Amino acid sequence: MKRILAFLPLLVAVVFGGFFLWGLNPDRDPNEVPSVLIAQPAPDFDLEPVVGVETPGLSRSNLVGTETAVILNVFASWCVPCRAEHAVLTSLAERDGIRLFGINYKDEPEDAARWLTELGNPYARIGSDISGRAGIEWGISGVPETFIVSSDGTVLYRHVGPVVGEVAVGKFREALVQAGALLREDL
Amino acid sequence: MLRLFVLLFAMAIPMAALAVEPDEMLDDPVLEARAREVSKGLRCVVCLNQDIDSSNAGVARDLRLLVRERIVAGDSNDEALAFIRARYGDYVLLKPPLNTRTYVLWFAPPAMLVMALGVGLATLLRRRKKPDPRALSDAEEHEIKQFIDDQQAGENI
Numbered sequence: 001m002k003r004i005l006a007f008l009p010l011l012v013a014v015v016f017g018g019f020f021l022w023g024l025n026p027d028r029d030p031n032e033v034p035s036v037l038i039a040q041p042a043p044d045f046d047l048e049p050v051v052g053v054e055t056p057g058l059s060r061s062n063l064v065g066t067e068t069a070v071i072l073n074v075f076a077s078w079c080v081p082c083r084a085e086h087a088v089l090t091s092l093a094e095r096d097g098i099r100l101f102g103i104n105y106k107d108e109p110e111d112a113a114r115w116l117t118e119l120g121n122p123y124a125r126i127g128s129d130i131s132g133r134a135g136i137e138w139g140i141s142g143v144p145e146t147f148i149v150s151s152d153g154t155v156l157y158r159h160v161g162p163v164v165g166e167v168a169v170g171k172f173r174e175a176l177v178q179a180g181a182l183l184r185e186d187l
Numbered sequence: 188m189l190r191l192f193v194l195l196f197a198m199a200i201p202m203a204a205l206a207v208e209p210d211e212m213l214d215d216p217v218l219e220a221r222a223r224e225v226s227k228g229l230r231c232v233v234c235l236n237q238d239i240d241s242s243n244a245g246v247a248r249d250l251r252l253l254v255r256e257r258i259v260a261g262d263s264n265d266e267a268l269a270f271i272r273a274r275y276g277d278y279v280l281l282k283p284p285l286n287t288r289t290y291v292l293w294f295a296p297p298a299m300l301v302m303a304l305g306v307g308l309a310t311l312l313r314r315r316k317k318p319d320p321r322a323l324s325d326a327e328e329h330e331i332k333q334f335i336d337d338q339q340a341g342e343n344i
């Protein structure tokens with residue numbers, strides 16, 4: 001018994017040390033808000049198209065029964081990082097042929113239309129979420145956020161912030177491969 | 188000293204200022220008070236360590252409006268809270284709920300306290316029980332008695 005007790009301080013040190021190691025890991029982002037949506041059916045929402053943009057509107061029914069997994073991007077013309085990730089999303093839609101849907105979050109339709117004219121419009125559908133209510137249904141904390149939704153309307157992946165940079169794009173493409181929207185050879 | 192306290196108190200007042208804007212407030216003071224009660228338990232998902240009542244973030248404002256909308260629609264406080272929790276998860280609650288994932292969080296501190304008290308008590312008890320090394324053993328007592336007896340016997344001669 002005495003001998004076991006002698007190891008107790010070591011055990012305590014190991015447990016605490018392990019916890020500190022986990023806490024100090026630079027890859028861990030304590031600000032990350034975990035999503036409750038992962039592996040859940042996409043929330044219910046129904047959005048009108050952006051006024052002045054040809055692209056049709058977006059609702060939950062558009063996410064169910066698609067051929068392959070789709071990307072749902074929440075963006076706004078006033079959001080600077082959205083501008084940065086626009087090229088990445090455009091490439092995924094046009095080069096890799098993945099269906100890209102958009103939610104235009106709390107944006108003036110004219111601003112959104114101008115933004116899409118200037119940068120190009122890779123979206124197959126865009127819903128105009130002026131009140132931000134659809135954003136709450138999706139549990140977003142800000143823009144941009146990007147989701148991967150499977151063909152039966154299940155949310156598979158969520159990326160908070162712009163999909164830019166090697167690491168983020170790599171992770172996102174890997175998630176697309178796992179969702180079956182992208183071939184592994186194209187990774 | 189009192190003056191210092193008054194100063195500190197005065198400095199703390201602006202900190203407690205709410206971000207709730209007049210146009211968000213409900214006309215019915217009872218419902219508004221309930222909305223405040225619910226908001227107090229909701230975390231702003233942008234600024235993380237603020238409740239939504241004290242945050243100026245856009246999402247916090249949306250959540251405040253949503254809470255009021257649910258309350259006006261006839262939800263109880265718990266239902267309004269559950270509505271938002273269904274969308275943002277347990278994370279949105281400032282006070283973590285008690286469930287299998289949070290047992291460690293809730294029970295580790297009292298468990299550690301009990302363990303520390305146990306160790307402390309055991310140490311104290313052991314220290315008290317330890318026989319006094321200055322006291323003599325029975326054999327020694329006996330020997331001394333013998334010695335004294337012998338001495339007395341010797342004097343009497």
